[in-house]
Structure formats: C-alpha cells, structure tokens
Amino acid sequence: FEDIIINYDEKIDGLCESYEIDKEIINQQSTLKIKKRDYENLKLGISFAIIFFFIILVDYMVFDISTKVKDLVTIAEKSADRYTLLKGIQLFTYESVIQDRSLFLEGEPERILSDNIKKLEKLQEELKTGSYGGPTFDNYPALDNILKDNGCHRMYYDPSCMFMQYQYDSSYGFTEEIATLPMNELISEYLVNVKSFIENLKEDKYIKLPFSNAENIKIMFEQMKNDNFFRLQEKLVNNLIGDIQVIDDYLISSSLLLLDSNKNTLIYVVSIGCGILIIIDIFVFNKVYQTKIKNLDAFISFVFLMPQSLVNKIDRFKK
Numbered sequence: 001f002e003d004i005i006i007n008y009d010e011k012i013d014g015l016c017e018s019y020e021i022d023k024e025i026i027n028q029q030s031t032l033k034i035k036k037r038d039y040e041n042l043k044l045g046i047s048f049a050i051i052f053f054f055i056i057l058v059d060y061m062v063f064d065i066s067t068k069v070k071d072l073v074t075i076a077e078k079s080a081d082r083y084t085l086l087k088g089i090q091l092f093t094y095e096s097v098i099q100d101r102s103l104f105l106e107g108e109p110e111r112i113l114s115d116n117i118k119k120l121e122k123l124q125e126e127l128k129t130g131s132y133g134g135p136t137f138d139n140y141p142a143l144d145n146i147l148k149d150n151g152c153h154r155m156y157y158d159p160s161c162m163f164m165q166y167q168y169d170s171s172y173g174f175t176e177e178i179a180t181l182p183m184n185e186l187i188s189e190y191l192v193n194v195k196s197f198i199e200n201l202k203e204d205k206y207i208k209l210p211f212s213n214a215e216n217i218k219i220m221f222e223q224m225k226n227d228n229f230f231r232l233q234e235k236l237v238n239n240l241i242g243d244i245q246v247i248d249d250y251l252i253s254s255s256l257l258l259l260d261s262n263k264n265t266l267i268y269v270v271s272i273g274c275g276i277l278i279i280i281d282i283f284v285f286n287k288v289y290q291t292k293i294k295n296l297d298a299f300i301s302f303v304f305l306m307p308q309s310l311v312n313k314i315d316r317f318k319k
Contacts, residue, residue: 040288047280054273061269065262069255074134076251078127082187083244085120089113089194090237093230096201098220100211113198117191124187143250146243150180154242167235172228174235183243190236197229 092113095104104112126132137147146153168176173193181189200206207223209216224230 043284044288047284050276050280054269054276058266058269058273061262061266065258065266068258071135071139072251072255072258075127075137075140076248076255078123078132078134079244079251080248081123082120083241085116085123086187086190086237086240086244088116089120090233092116093194093197093233094224096198097206097208097224098211099208102211110198110201113194117194120187121191124184128184140251140254143247146183146247148182151183151186151243152180152239153246169231172231174232179235179239183240183247186236186240186243190233190240193229193232193236200229 092109095109096113099106099109128136130136137143168174168179178186178189206227207219209220211217211220
C-alpha cells in the first residue's frame with residue numbers, strides 16, 4: 001500500500017509539472033505529509049511498545065508466580081517423603097524383633113530398615129543442598145524456628161515446647177536437650193539410635209520368639225514396651241512427625257497465599273492492559289486506518305476520474 005501511495009505522489013508531482021503548478025506549494029504540502037506520516041509512525045511505535053510492555057509484564061508475573069509455587073510444592077512434596085520414611089523405619093524396628101515369617105523372609109525386615117535409613121539420609125542431604133532439583137529450606141527463613149531453633153512443634157500446640165515439660169524422662173534418654181533439638185539434628189540423633197539398635201539386634205540382645213502363639217506375642221510386646229530404645233523412638237518420631245506436619249502446612253499455605261495474592265494483582269494488570277489496548281485501538285489504530293483508507297479512496301478516485309487524454313499524454317501515468 002505504501003508503494004501505491006508513493007507512486008501516487010510521484011504521479012501528482014508529474015501532473016503539477018505538466019500544468020506548471022507552484023513548486024513551493026507542493027513542497028509545503030509534501031513536508032506536511034512527511035511530518036504527518038512521521039507522527040503517525042511515532043504513535044504506532046509508542047503504541048506497540050506499550051502493548052509489548054504489558055505482554056512481557058504479564059508473562060513475567062505468570063512465570064514468577066508459577067516458579068515460586070512450583071518450588072513450594074516441590075519442597076513440600078520432598079519434605080513429606082520424610083514422614084513415610086520415618087514411619088517405615090519405626091515400623092521395621094518392631095518387625096526386626098518380631099520376625100513375622102508370615103509376612104517377611106528371614107532378614108528382610110533388617111534389609112528394609114537399612115534401606116529406609118539410607119533413603120532418609122540421602123533425602124536429608126538433597127534437601128540441604130537442593131540436589132534433587134528444587135529449593136532448599138534456606139529460602140524460607142520463616143521455618144528457622146523449626147529447623148534451627150527447636151524441634152518440638154505440633155500443629156495445634158504452643159510452639160514454645162512448654163507442652164512437653166512433663167514428658168521428659170532421662171531414664172531412657174528423652175531429656176529436654178534431646179526433645180528440643182532442631183529438626184535436622186533430631187533426625188540425625190534418631191538415626192544414630194536406630195543404628196545402635198541394629199547393632200544390638202545383631203548381637204542378639206533382643207529376645208526373638210516364633211510369632212505364632214499368644215504367649216510369645218505377649219513376651220515380645222512386653223519386651224518392646226519396656227525397652228529404652230523403643231520408648232525413646234516413640235517420643236522422637238512424634239516430635240519429628242509434628243515438625244514435618246507444621247513445615248508442610250506452612251509450605252502449602254504459602255503456595256495458596258501466593259496464588260491468591262498475586263491473582264488479584266494479575267487481574268488488575270491485565271485489566272489495565274486491556275483498557276490501554278482499547279484506548280490505543282480507538283485513538284491510534286483507528287485513526288491510522290481511517291487515514292490509510294482516505295488515501296486509498298483518493299488514489300482510486302484519481303485513477304478512475306482522471307481524463308484518459310491526460311493519462312495518455314504523460315508516460316509515467318501509463319504505468
């Protein structure tokens with residue numbers, strides 16, 4: 001279309017030369033046309049820049065929100081895996097003593113117990129370094145009270161550890177110092193005790209009877225009920241499970257809060273962008289299109305209404 005307009009202008013210049021129209025007037029008109037065209041191009045450039053700015057802004061906001069939510073969900077999922085492993089370790093410490101042959105082969109409970117310990121140690125290292133492909137807890141300082149200060153949290157209890165003051169019992173190792181360890185240190189302490197239990201198991205320090213009659217079952221459970229390791233394990237696992245639940249609740253709540261808070265911001269930005277786009281369309285694009293249409297109408301009128309004799313007289317008009 002621009003080529004047509006330029007060609008049209010050239011033909012007008014030729015026509016003016018043929019009829020000896022004042023060049024100064026033509027030059028003034030040409031200058032005005034150029035300025036008007038430059039002004040329109042400037043408006044178009046600014047309009048497109050504004051549109052691209054809002055597109056980039058919305059894309060950035062969506063990307064930023066999705067990345068943060070993904071990080072929260074990823075680390076929450078990874079953290080929750082510790083719950084399964086801890087309960088698995090606790091279960092198979094019992095099973096290693098019971099040795100129920102109706103469920104497991106000989107030595108299988110000990111093997112599963114050792115595997116769970118290795119998995120938990122690996123998981124702890126991944127969460128510490130972020131090698132699993134997600135963030136570390138260093139990105140969430142609000143959890144320092146659990147991970148670095150103390151580890152006796154519960155979902156619906158006072159986080160000051162005061163609710164545990166009557167549960168301490170040094171006779172089996174559940175002292176205030178142990179009970180209030182930060183979570184990661186408490187996991188390490190627990191695993192040390194589990195490994196010590198495995199060594200005692202290998203040295204036959206636990207009674208193992210066929211799990212086949214009521215008397216044997218009673219003896220086995222009485223042994224575990226009064227054993228220091230199993231009593232300590234119960235308390236430590238309760239603390240760890242409480243910590244994990246509080247951490248996961250915080251991470252999930254944070255992701256929901258992030259989505260909710262940024263949803264409104266995103267709606268505002270998109271609404272403003274749509275409003276600006278409508279304004280640009282009405283006051284910029286529409287006027288530009290109208291000008292182009294007028295020029296095209298004028299060109300068509302010029303072509304079809306010009307006397308044929310004039311067209312034939314000037315070679316450039318024949319093109």
